[in-house]
Amino acid sequence: MTSFLIVVCSRCGKFLLAKAGQKTRTCPYCGSRIILDRCKRVATFEDVGAASATLKKLKREAAERRRS
Numbered sequence: 001m002t003s004f005l006i007v008v009c010s011r012c013g014k015f016l017l018a019k020a021g022q023k024t025r026t027c028p029y030c031g032s033r034i035i036l037d038r039c040k041r042v043a044t045f046e047d048v049g050a051a052s053a054t055l056k057k058l059k060r061e062a063a064e065r066r067r068s
């Protein structure tokens with residue numbers, strides 16, 4: 001079964017989704033190549049639906065923090 005990770009981009013600090021077992025992931029925001037073993041992992045999920053729901057929540061919270 002594939003697990004999904006939520007990781008933090010080491011360059012721009014944004015949250016993004018990655019598949020467990022992947023070595024690298026290109027950040028969709030800043031274009032930098034992230035080495036998944038070395039970046040900060042926020043959470044791991046067994047299904048992509050839960051992962052993307054949590055990712056949306058984290059992004060919304062981050063946006064709210066920037067506004068206040």
Ligand SMILES: [Zn+2]
Pocket residue numbers: 009010011012013014027028029030031032
């Ligand atoms: Zn980035």
